[in-house]
Amino acid sequence: MDLAIEWDQVHALLGENGAGKTTLMNVAYGLVRPDSGTILVDGNPVVIHGPQDAIRLGIGMVHQHFMLIPPLTVAENVILGHETVRAGGFVDQRAAEREVRDLSQRYGLEVDPRARIEGLPVGIQQRVEILKSLYRGARILILDEPTAVLTPQEVIGLFGILRNLAGEGSAIVFITHKLGEVMEVADTITVMRRGKVEATTRPSETNPAGLARLMVGRPVLLRVDKAPARPQRPVLELDHLVVHDDRRRVAVDGVALSVHAGEIVGIAGVEGNGQNELAEAIAGLRPDRGGRVLLDGQDVTRATTRHVLHGGLGFIPADRHRMGLVLEHSVSDNLVLSTFDRAPFARWIIRRFEAVLEYAQRLIKQFDIRAESPSQPAGSLSGGNQQKVVAARELGRQPRALLASQPTRGLDVGSIEFIHRQIVDQRDAGLAVLLISSELDEILSLADRVAVMYRGRIVAILEGDAIDRERIGLLMAGAA
Template identity: 50%
Template sequence: MGAATPVVELKQITKRFPGIVANDSISLKLHKGEIHALLGENGAGKSTLMNIVFGLYQPDEGSIEVNGKPVIIDSPNKAIELGIGMVHQHFKLVQPFTVTENIVLGMEPKKMGIQLDYKTSVAKIQKLSDQYGLKVNPHAKIQDISVGMQQRVEILKTLYRGADILIFDEPTAVLTPQEINDLMGIMKRLVEEGKSIILITHKLKEIMQISDNVTIIRRGKVIDTVKTSETNPNELAEKMVGRSVSFKVDKKPASPKQNVLEVQNLTMKNKEGVSVLNGLNLNVRAGEILGIAGVDGNGQSELIEAITGLCQVDSGIIMLNGKDITNKSPRFITESGVSHIPEDRHKHGLVLDFSMSENMVLETYYKPPYNKAGFLSKKEIDKQAKRLIEAFDVRTPSIETKARSLSGGNQQKAIIAREIDKNPDLLIAAQPTRGLDVGAIEFVQKQLVAQRDQGKAVLLISFELDEIMNVSDRIAVIYEGQIVGEVLPEETNDQELGLMMAGSKKSGGKA
């Protein structure tokens, strides 16, 4: 395999953006039938590089060869022509259309030159789906199928367009563990059928599991290319971040004090009238991290929305430092000393089309010194933004940059900076490390522990058991809108937690 001509070869690719060298002389070879992982932190330049391969950007320097021939890829259409397909992280599908309609969109088989030949389309897609074991129903509407299925539609889209080289951009970020396993199987099947794959990811586990080779990128430069069989997660993490990374969180034992948050008998129905919180009780003390473990959809989001005032509860009491904050407005609750790192940073955490500067005062803009008699002081806001961005090492070309153009990790850092800087009594962190790379995860978890050490109460909600086990001082398990048990991390294990998360109550122990 080593001697054969690579299907894609990148030679010395350099791409500069204002203020940043995104790709600095990057070279990479992809061979036929290979799964080549591209590993790097958020903002390391992986996506930029792949957008160059897919024709969305033009490199400033360097060249690309496909099957040994130099090519200029100046548009995605050209990339598709060359047999390069991209499975995007955020799917580009038309929700009310069927699977078939989505796949043929733009390349429809036609009857008499105008009418869509639906039958032929379906047949073609069925055949592709069978060949690669994708098990997609060509007639289903996108809005009715799961995220994992939607991703397969994206894969089919590239195959339908004749792709031999598939680029997967963070494909597992949106999938459940089961779906991840299925995807791994599909990727293996694809290379067996002669396709080649570039896998962009920052998840070490997946790389170890499926890739043949790994190229590690850090700050736009290739650090190394290694055979997966000859490396290990620790080595990869170290190369990616540039220092040794501990997967274990360093922390002293907690010394919890008085109750900061008390939740009593909380009940709540959602818009459809279904009970989502059923008499939930919990408390968080100053100087401790309470981790809420649970499977997605057991009332975690609703619990946070109730505490932060984004939703109204039907009954029950929420007390903060002995003060009733039940069904108060979000602003009242914020001002009472609650900070909230939201689950969905794009939905709640940031106004993506605002500048970083504007985003850093999202909850404080109305107060002095930012607000002077109804006018916003750009000087003061910029000063604050600069301070936070420096203190939390948010990598952005400037404070005027729109939040949208930052990488996920840097967006999250910005939110954490903003929330911690408010100096809250209670910090709610919902899925704070979702979609982040190991370096950023370490950073975020350290910040949570630091807040705890300063005597703040921290409420951590996470679907990642590892995170719950590593970071929490105390673990409460949520199931169907109730806390079904509390355990200490040093006295439990994944199995016990897993059982509780599935609904079996823990007997004994501290309730």
């Protein structure tokens, strides 16, 4: 494939997960060796053997996961590895802070050089990452899914910075799978699919639907069609739930919420505000908790996960690879991961593979899982199909409540569409859905009611017309 990045521009690299965007940029940054082909910088062929080469050529990269050292200050992180050393082997702190301050003012990246990383919000940490690259002389800046961890307001701030940088003469490569962001910030858009460039275009020449079609290779519905909810009796009730995190600090602080049959309650919030702990507590994975959880009227506060699952909860965990699937197991084994030892899948302790296979084939068909065979390892499926396996397993058990945590994270548009459709259909069939998502778009398009979570508390529950992007964004940032 060919790709040309120009100076003074924000170039968006758009594509579904697994389209090859990140791999491509890892090649440019020297983390992955190309099998063939050449890289040109300013028309000159270059060989990039590692990040050192890339940095020398002025290529900088901001990863999805920041590479910062929390106890150190901003300035220390920025200069790390490129310190100005005074006589006697001491790092010249003052000079470093001055340089960082100059740099941040020049590009409009407001940061206090003396602040410690651990105390900074994610959006600011990202600025430090950008500063780090700029400090090392980066003129070509690659950002891999930079908005995944930001609040809507922070995203706006980031876009401003990117525009600034491009204005100063840098080239920005912006990797994303979010259509709206591309339309907002990019000068040039390259859409990738299956390792190939599908098209290169400009925002003025296209629209979100067109981009989605290029990404997926077929027309897609960007909005979920759904009828107004008809909530019935409460199925999942949280009564002043208190949950501790792994370090025994309060992560969920007195959450009270009830989810009724036939409605979708969305929990919005920037990641790390207690959503994971909340989900795990409901699923019986965190024994250390206070308050009560009622499932279908039954107190399941102290119940085991097994009890909760068999009591009628479907659970789609946030981290598909870590908690949702056993990648080495076959698709069919994953589909019975929580029911493998029950009839009809087992008799005494002997597994009944015909029953498993039959059931798996049914679900594969019903949930449109693209697998060569049910015995294929789940890890060999694409991300979207993997998540469909998780959804099929949990919904296939016909639960009364569904706890879906980040159900479409990292998925392609087609899979997102499918999973959203399934959730809405099940709601219409009387399922109570608690949807936890840090993708505001997802919340907005699915949820009938929105609870905003900030620092372990539900700061607001919005309904109907009160559901407003701007307002939710502010609540997520703790500003309301």
